[in-house]
Amino acid sequence: MVFTIDADIHVNDTPGKLAPYCEMPWRKSLELLDGGSYPYLQIPGFAPNLRQDPPIAGSPPYRSVETAADMRRELNELDIEVGILFPDHLLLFATLPNREYATALAHAYNRWLAEEWLQEDNGLFGVVLASPQNPEDSANEIRKYAKNDRIVGVYLPTAGVHPLWGDRKYDPIFSAAQEADLPVCLHSVTITTPQFPYQLDQFENHFARQVLSHAFAMMANLTSIMHTGVPARYPKLKVVFTEAGIAWVPYMMWRMDKYYNEYRRHVPFLDRRPSEYMRERMWFATQPVEEPDDPSQLVETIHQIGDDRIIFASDWPHHDFDHPKAILKLPMSQDLKRAVMGLNALSAFPRIPVPVAAE
Amino acid sequence: MAEHVIGTIADFPVGSSTVVKIRTIEIGVFNVAGTLYALPNICPHQYGPLCTGGVNGTMVSGPDTDWQLEWGREGEILTCPWHGIEFDITTGQALANPRFKVRQYPISVVDDKVTITLGS
Numbered sequence: 001m002v003f004t005i006d007a008d009i010h011v012n013d014t015p016g017k018l019a020p021y022c023e024m025p026w027r028k029s030l031e032l033l034d035g036g037s038y039p040y041l042q043i044p045g046f047a048p049n050l051r052q053d054p055p056i057a058g059s060p061p062y063r064s065v066e067t068a069a070d071m072r073r074e075l076n077e078l079d080i081e082v083g084i085l086f087p088d089h090l091l092l093f094a095t096l097p098n099r100e101y102a103t104a105l106a107h108a109y110n111r112w113l114a115e116e117w118l119q120e121d122n123g124l125f126g127v128v129l130a131s132p133q134n135p136e137d138s139a140n141e142i143r144k145y146a147k148n149d150r151i152v153g154v155y156l157p158t159a160g161v162h163p164l165w166g167d168r169k170y171d172p173i174f175s176a177a178q179e180a181d182l183p184v185c186l187h188s189v190t191i192t193t194p195q196f197p198y199q200l201d202q203f204e205n206h207f208a209r210q211v212l213s214h215a216f217a218m219m220a221n222l223t224s225i226m227h228t229g230v231p232a233r234y235p236k237l238k239v240v241f242t243e244a245g246i247a248w249v250p251y252m253m254w255r256m257d258k259y260y261n262e263y264r265r266h267v268p269f270l271d272r273r274p275s276e277y278m279r280e281r282m283w284f285a286t287q288p289v290e291e292p293d294d295p296s297q298l299v300e301t302i303h304q305i306g307d308d309r310i311i312f313a314s315d316w317p318h319h320d321f322d323h324p325k326a327i328l329k330l331p332m333s334q335d336l337k338r339a340v341m342g343l344n345a346l347s348a349f350p351r352i353p354v355p356v357a358a359e
Numbered sequence: 360m361a362e363h364v365i366g367t368i369a370d371f372p373v374g375s376s377t378v379v380k381i382r383t384i385e386i387g388v389f390n391v392a393g394t395l396y397a398l399p400n401i402c403p404h405q406y407g408p409l410c411t412g413g414v415n416g417t418m419v420s421g422p423d424t425d426w427q428l429e430w431g432r433e434g435e436i437l438t439c440p441w442h443g444i445e446f447d448i449t450t451g452q453a454l455a456n457p458r459f460k461v462r463q464y465p466i467s468v469v470d471d472k473v474t475i476t477l478g479s
Contacts, residue, residue, distance in 0.1 A: 233426055257456070261404065262443045264455035268428060269420040273456065 002338055003355060004324055005082040005345035007285045008187065008242045008313035009071065011117055012064035013087045013109060015046050021115070022108035026101050030108070041189065046105075047089035048096065050192045053204050063317035064088060068117045068124055075123070078314065079324055082123045082342070082352060084185075085113065086155060086242070091189035094132050095160035102133040110141055118150040125352060127155040127185050130173045132165070139176035146180035152351040153240065158188040158217050166224030174234045183238035183283070183348050188217035210320075214288075218244040219252055222278075226256060229269035231277040240348055242285040242313055249284050250304045279306045283348040285313035286340070287322040299332045307336055311345040360478045367471045371395060374434060376414050381477060386464060388473070389414065389448045391434055396448050397464035397475050398437070404459060407441030414438075417445055417454070 016034030019027050033046050040062045042049040065071045075083050087093070090109055096102045106129045113126045128145040130138035145151045154177045156165055163169070165186065177184050190213045192201050200216075203209050218241050231237065241249075256274035260267070270277070284305060292298055302310050315321045327340055346354055365379045365388065377388045378400050385400035387410020402409040416433035420426055436454070437446045445454045446461060453459035465476040 229420070229426065232421075261453070261455045261459070264445060265418040268418040269426055271421065 001079060002324075002328065003342040004080045004312060005084070005342045005349075005352065006075070006078075006080045006314045006316065007084050007185075007240065007283075007311045007345055007348070008086055008287060009075070009080075009083040009316045010065070010088050010318055011071070011085050011113070012066050013089050013112070015043065017116075018105070018108040018112050021111040023104045026104040026108075029101065030105075041089060041092060043089060046096075047092040049092060050201070051206075052192075053206075056205070060319060062319065065317050068120065068122065071117075071124060072122050074316065078316065080314065080316075081355065082125065082345075083316075084152060084349065085117055085124060085126045086185075086187050087129070090129060091157065091187060092159055092191060093129065093157040094162070095191065095193065096133065099133045102131050103137050106131040106134075106138065106141065110145060114145070114148055114151070118148065125150050125152040125349070127151065127153040128182075129155045129157070130177075130184075132157060132161050132170065135170050135172045139172035142173065142176040142180055142182065146176075146182060149351060151182070152349040153183045153185045156184050156186050158186045158221055159191040159213075160193055161221070164224035165221045166226070166228040166230055168228060171233075174230055174237055178234045178237040181236070181238075181350060183240050185240040185242055186218060186221055187242045188214050188244065190214070214244040215248045219248055222252055223256070226270070226274050226277070227267055229267060231281060232269045232271060237281065238348055239282045240285065240311070241282065243287060243315060244284075245288050245290050246284050246286060246305060246310060247290045247298075247301055249278070249309075250301060253278055253305070279309060283309055283311050283344065285311050286327060287313040287315045288320045289322050289326055291326075295330050299330055299336075302332070302336070302340070307339055308344055308347070310340045311348055312341045360476060362474050362476050364472050364474050366473050368468050368473055369471070371473060374414070376410065376437075378408075378410050379475075381475060384477065385410070386475060387411075387437070388466065388475075389437070391448055394449075395466045395468065395473065397466040398446075398448065398451055398461050399464075401461075402439040402441065402444060402459075403453075403461060404439065404442060404444050407439050409437065409439045409446070409461065412438040412440040414448070 015030040019030035022030050041047050109129050118126050128151050190209045200209050253275035260273050363381045371390045373390050375390050387398045387400050389396045400410040415436050417436045418428050419431040420428045437448050451461040451463050467474050
């Protein structure tokens with residue numbers, strides 16, 4: 001069996017569960033939101049979403065995982081030893097307009113995560129939520145939770161973030177993450193706003209949104225952090241991109257390098273080509289992995305990005321999760337399988353202890 | 360190896376850029392702060408007329424400038440007129456891409472006569 005680290009699994013963070021961990025007065029708001037019946041990832045005032053098209057019958061039911069023990073049991077069934085926890089509903093966190101509320105909610109999520117999910121030595125690790133609404137406070141949260149050895153990264157809510165993550169207002173977050181040697185992890189989700197990433201509100205069904213939203217979110221934010229020189233200004237910062245597949249990465253490497261040739265004078269703080277920063281300190285999680293008819297084309301894509309850049313993620317328990325076998329069945333060497341399934345993630349997340357089996 | 364006299368030093372004053380033709384070869388001649396450089400007039404990117412672009416400085420930034428943008432390297436940077444790719448005249452190296460480097464022809468001044476050596 002190949003030692004497996006899953007860079008992206010999801011815990012069910014409902015308003016009712018976070019309420020006891022939330023500061024007043026916002027605990028009252030979470031209590032009011034508790035118990036409502038809402039569609040998947042759509043809770044006004046908590047997980048803002050705006051989908052105007054009707055539901056379509058026949059879709060599989062949504063899955064969620066409620067406890068650490070359940071998560072451990074389900075990951076065992078998937079042959080996954082280590083999992084890195086991201087939220088469900090707070091994937092939409094960046095669109096919350098109220099700064100004080102967002103700050104309290106970030107505190108509540110981080111407390112709840114540490115208390116309810118990261119107490120045992122069970123292969124589950126967390127990423128501390130950084131609120132784009134309050135970067136200074138997020139830097140404090142990063143410093144605080146860096147003392148918790150089961151926190152292995154910083155979650156940057158990416159769906160709907162405005163301005164994009166390259167804006168200099170976020171420098172305190174990157175600075176604190178670099179200082180703590182915690183990778184920043186961009187995670188998006190399908191979202192419907194006129195601004196982000198690009199007018200996906202015009203699509204009339206979910207096929208179209210799903211195709212473009214995650215990849216556009218990552219492309220826009222990668223471009224954003226590159227164009228303000230984040231990887232140059234924070235020369236030890238690690239960056240992880242989750243839930244957008246990987247085939248967009250060679251395109252962005254080629255495209256940014258091409259325009260770096262022509263517009264280097266606009267970004268003179270980049271002293272190397274963008275692709276070189278990407279191959280040095282950025283990692284790309286596989287899920288939802290592309291499935292070309294000829295799987296060797298996907299392996300070639302991995303080679304193009306870099307065999308050491310790709311990390312496995314399942315997105316369990318979400319509807320478009322990838323089973324580890326989606327990677328293990330690819331025509332690639334055993335060494336590359338071991339790298340993608342677990343060893344590369346040990347480089348991206350240096351706090352995850354190296355298991356005996358992987359040495 | 361053949362030496363070709365392309366003019367006198369007075370023809371290539373400081374700051375000048377000139378394209379000369381030797382047989383069928385077009386060569387850009389640059390006088391950067393009193394030193395002459397000779398580069399092929401063809402961009403390794405898409406074969407644009409590199410040496411007809413302007414000589415300029417460029418934006419610089421880094422820890423030394425506290426990440427602010429500053430103007431620097433005035434008179435040392437050649438910009439291809441097609442896609443704007445910048446080259447360091449003194450080395451032939453593109454600033455943005457290690458794969459793009461143009462050769463430098465040997466150029467010398469003897470008794471005020473400027474000579475380029477080809478075929479070396």
